[in-house]
Amino acid sequence: MIEFCESLERYVRRATDPVRVGCTVIGGENPVAVQSMTNTDTLDTEGCVAQIGRIVEAGGPVVRLTAPGRREGENLRAIRDALEVQGLWPGRVALVADIHFTPEVAMIAAGYVDKVRINPGNYNDEDGGKLRALIARCRERGVALRIGVNHGSLSPRMVDRWGDTPRGMVESAMEMLRTCRAEGFADVVVSMKSSNVRVMVHAYRMLAAAMRAEGMRYPLHLGVTEAGDGADGRVKSAVGIGALLADGLGDTIRVSLTEPPENEIPVALELTGYFAERAGHEPVEPIEDASSYSPCEYRRRETDPVGRVGGANVPLLYGELDGEELSAVSDGRIVLLESGNRNPVADWRARILNLSARGDRRPVILRRRYRESSLLRLQVRAAADFGPLFIDGLADGILIENDGGAASPEELRELALGILQAARVRMSKTEYIACPGCGRTLYDLQKTLAAIRSRTSHLKGLKIGVMGCIVNGPGEMADADYGYVGSGRGRVTLYKGREVVRRAIPQEEALDALVDLIREGGDWTEPER
Structure with missing residues (x-):
């Protein structure tokens, strides 16, 4: 390492x-x-x-x-x-x-x-x-x-x-x-x-x-x-x-x-x-062997699947487990790993690496309980705590709990799914790779992103780049499936991947043209009524 x-x-x-x-x-x-x-x-x-x-x-x-x-x-x-x-x-x-x-x-x-x-x-x-x-x-x-x-x-x-x-x-x-x-x-x-x-x-x-x-x-x-x-x-x-x-x-x-x-x-x-707040946190279990840890390349921890948990399966939310999988949590075939440490990333990582060092191939679901009354604070803290473990391929499931009233069950679910999507381990919604805008921006980014989102947010797993100018697009949206890039005052260029498909079209036509492009690419589905 x-x-x-x-x-x-x-x-x-x-x-x-x-x-x-x-x-x-x-x-x-x-x-x-x-x-x-x-x-x-x-x-x-x-x-x-x-x-x-x-x-x-x-x-x-x-x-x-x-x-x-x-x-x-x-x-x-x-x-x-x-x-x-x-x-x-x-x-x-x-x-x-x-x-x-x-x-x-x-x-x-x-x-x-x-x-x-x-x-x-x-x-x-x-x-x-x-x-x-x-x-x-x-x-x-x-x-x-x-x-x-x-x-x-x-x-x-x-x-x-x-x-x-x-x-x-x-x-x-x-x-x-x-x-x-x-x-x-x-x-x-x-x-x-x-x-x-x-x-x-x-x-x-x-x-x-x-x-x-x-x-x-x-x-x-x-x-x-x-x-x-x-x-x-x-x-x-x-x-x-x-x-x-x-x-x-x-x-x-x-x-x-x-x-x-x-x-x-x-x-x-x-x-x-x-x-x-993290300095001087509670002690973390010493790592016995870190040779399985790959901090600079994604490598999923090898586990034996139990139902849909572990193995090659996408990470699950705890609320998605069925009866047999919940039984496996109860009897220990799936490890429910809770951390109350002020440094949960180091705590979880050490304990999971030690499981692997001992040849223990059980899947791991991470659990942490918060007491936040602010939704922003809950979002930031949970994302910063859980996200690194999924970026590193070390975990198979997620359970976020909060006793402070900051989030409804649906908001907790959306938060967990957002963390998994950000870590690129499970795509459950449309992802918008949208620049923040600067003095180079050639149109109203916030208004345009809202309009694109209203037409395409049902396309789960699709990545759409929305870039204010040619400086940020196409390079910075290289990961996107489709791109909408400002190319002049009132003009937009559309991309499929990194390839220009339509150049400098009037902005008033651009959203419809983007939808047509997604249809032509075979990635369009009609929204549910």
Whole structure:
């Protein structure tokens, strides 16, 4: 097993060197910082300033803005100056420029903001001169750098060598990190984002191990990109981010929701607050043999099925068990594993790995009881607790109980199914891979996602990408079966998988055209009346 964290049995934060980003310090002994991103046009100074103010008031001290071109890059100065007049910058908010395509714009933005996020896929020059020039510019002003790797936008060179894989993501990041270290530039944060939670978790763990092997202590920025909205977006984010925070990985997080950006902050604060309580948790059973654990690739624990539980069967909800399966729980042929430990991930994982080490092939159903009166808190905590065990293939069933009145039986059922779907072990509903929107977005994402959901939510197991612009689509929705991508003002391009099917059609026709495309692909069923 690769060494990606300090301990599988104790909650210990990964040791990192602190990086100052304006008024916020990321990494070191500092609490995990939360952040968000504007979805206003970066040329709209007034709109950006107002939205940044709402994010700060919600509790987000770091805000990112897109700068797709020179004009947007230059306008970051006007936004910064307006925030300074209002007393928000530099003391209450750190500004980050998001540069996806153009290294030239990164150089401009570095003159005005506290951190610049770049995509390694756009720094492909053989001698690394573009990156070194940006490092020099950042060093000059005390600006931090985020190396932001996205699963769907690796360089052709990396894809040719490693494929569209977590390994390719890690190699892409490590190549740039080695250049930063060679230049003596330490103000670097790294991210490894994907809309596929399993890919995202594996990539971060693999990166942490690679940095550990080379003595690198750069902080990690965590996030599940294109998580969607509502309960699904919150659960999906909590499963992915929680799986990493549980093992001490992560120094700053962003929960990406297709909603007003200030809505992301309460979810992020719930997550960071939950893990802040974890230090000094009750002892966990020592792991006898961890050789069966595969943290960087999905491998289902081998069990002997009992009825529909275990073996190759999809994980079940406890309420779905029939009489014989319930009897098997009662007599111990199926293990009902409850945890009251403040570190349930480590507790469950150790006990299950020890079962395997002893040759015990009984299926395992996880059980945990909460006492939450807040539905959001219940969603976040349950997703962060149960999700990692299913990402790792260690469990065969799930039982969430709550005594605090936060959720009805149906809401508990939907929460459990959402956790299993986020972990990619059981698809029970339509999944929307929807970006949160930014200044590049070419249509009303929230309204459009709601309209698409109203027509397609009955298509269980189908994955539909809803992307605001060509930057996020098709790359970031590479996992989707169908895609709806903004390709111009009032224009939408439709995809089947990664293939363009209809290009630049009027938006008023696009939803009907998407439904027709799903019909033509043989994936349409009529909703039940």
